[in-house]
Amino acid sequence: MESAGEPEAGGLDRRDFLRKSLPVPLTLLALLRAGEPEAEKKAEGDASKPPAYKASEHNYAMGIDTSRCIGCGRCAEACKAENDVPREPFYFRTWIERYVVQTNGETVVSSPNGGIAGFPPVNETGIVRTFFVPKLCNQCANPPCVQVCPVGATFTTQDGVVLVDQEYCIGCRYCIQACPYGARFLHPVTHTAEKCTFCYHRLIKGLVPACVEVCPTQARIFGELKARSSPLTRFMRLHEIQVLKPHLNTEPRVYYANLDGEVR
């Protein structure tokens, strides 16, 4: 580039200037691009796919505010549709219970067809209070179902979700017996154990579970448990939290706010 160092700049006409200076940025650009060929190729390859999902970067849990649940059953319906859960009234990945605490001290609990079509009206006399409680797999951090599975077909993922490998489950049903929450069933067609997966197929695409998506009152809050700020950590900061059957030491990762002592 001797011309750039020439003292008589005035002798350089426009055509010369353009001809001589044009290679400089081009060379620079070529040099810069040559320095990162891998990154460039990767960027081009990923353009058609979503960014790779890394389970180790997540830690999922769900919060449920029972005072917000109106028992509409949209969550149970969405779950059945999203996950191809058999429609019969004895297979549920999630369901809603209605509690009616009466003045005579009795508590009447019901969940007709899992609450999918809502609940029949209650007789309004003699009632202390009523409320709804959505139920699902508690995705325990200390899961009895994983412990008892004889072949390891049910397991905990790095992001804290308990899953069942349909290709591996032998259908012995021991996990169903071991679950304290009645969250599992044997699929009548595949003959393998089934339960809520937090809609894992949606999570890896960056979506929330179907039940959370459709809840009209935001009674279900889904998110990262360990993140400094997430809807879930905010929910847990602002509410008093309880879990189901804490005496069994299953360490559930479904956290309830405003949970009544009648709920088991």
Added chain:
Amino acid sequence: MDPQLQPLMDVLQQVKGYIYPNEIELQWGLLVVVYPYVTGLVAGAFILASLERVFNVREVQPTYRLSLLTALAFLIVAPLPLLAHLGHPGRAFEIFLTPNLNSAMAMFGFIYAWYLMVVLLLEIWFDYRKDLIQWAAGETGLRRFLHRALTLGATDLSERSLSFDRGAGKLITLIGIPSAFLLHGYVGFIFGSVKANPWWSSVLIPIVFLFSAIVSGIALILLLFLFSSLVRGKDVDMACADKLASFLLYALIVDFSLEMLDFIHRLYEAEESIKILSQMISSRLFLSLVVLQVLVGTVLPMLSLFLVSPAFRSRGLLAAPAELRRLVYFSAAVLIQIGIFSTRWNVVIGGQLFSKSLRGLTVYKMELLGIEGFFMSALLLLLPFLILYLLVVLLPPWPDREARVADG
């Protein structure tokens, strides 16, 4: 709707109180009742056999080989109800290949293989080896071929070799007693370790299982002993029958005490599950628990054995003649089988009749046909007797055979 699911719709109508929706389908049915009943008979029969071998109870010697063969026949059948019950029987082998070592159930394969291969088959082989050689020498055709094949080529009849057989047999029995405890204690642990289920979750369950196994095993051998004497037209060896009946009574007393301890303990602690469990006992389980298990299957045979058997006095409290004693022993042993089967039923089915919400009760609809049905289970309970018959034909266990008499 799938017509196969219609029975569940009927169950839905009979639920009392509230149960979780997924609990309408009862997970473990009749086949899983048969499984602990059968393994209990295996363990019980083996422990009886070890009485003669290890503890030198001479009177029960005539039942030694019969007990071993019975244990083997039932052990061969033991995994079948489990296999038939699996959603994917074709994947059952994964329990051996890729066991989850944290799972109690994954230990099944290893305990079963250990018990079958190391304990039962070896003990039977060492005990029969000499007879196999002698039988083969005096036979022709298929029997000769089979007996020779079963010697596995070990045809040395020298005194040194025979005394090795005796020593090995005794050592295996010594290993076998804790193994038999393990086999059935393990089955109890499968249930006793389920903390989600207050009806099962008890440290006493494996021990109760064990003693009820001993009871059922002795009762079965007593039945087979009386029955085989009848069929073979031999006089019943009453010294042996009396001794069996005495041991049966001792085991029954221990078993009943443990069950009562479990019952009183639950009642006294009165945990949150007590209300629903009491409801279950007084309604859904009344016939199978109170009537069949306790009254018919335990108290009645215990009283009759107490009066007739020479367990506490040399001639028994009533000094009954031999013929009456035989009749009482036979009836008591049959009642005990009914009682122990009810015990298994009450544990397995009972543990699923109440909701884990502790708010309701469901029902169990037994099918007649199909893999989970009544006939399948009946078949699986008859199959061991067929296998036992074949074993007895091939390996006569009778002590009065010439071969045995010749031994002294």
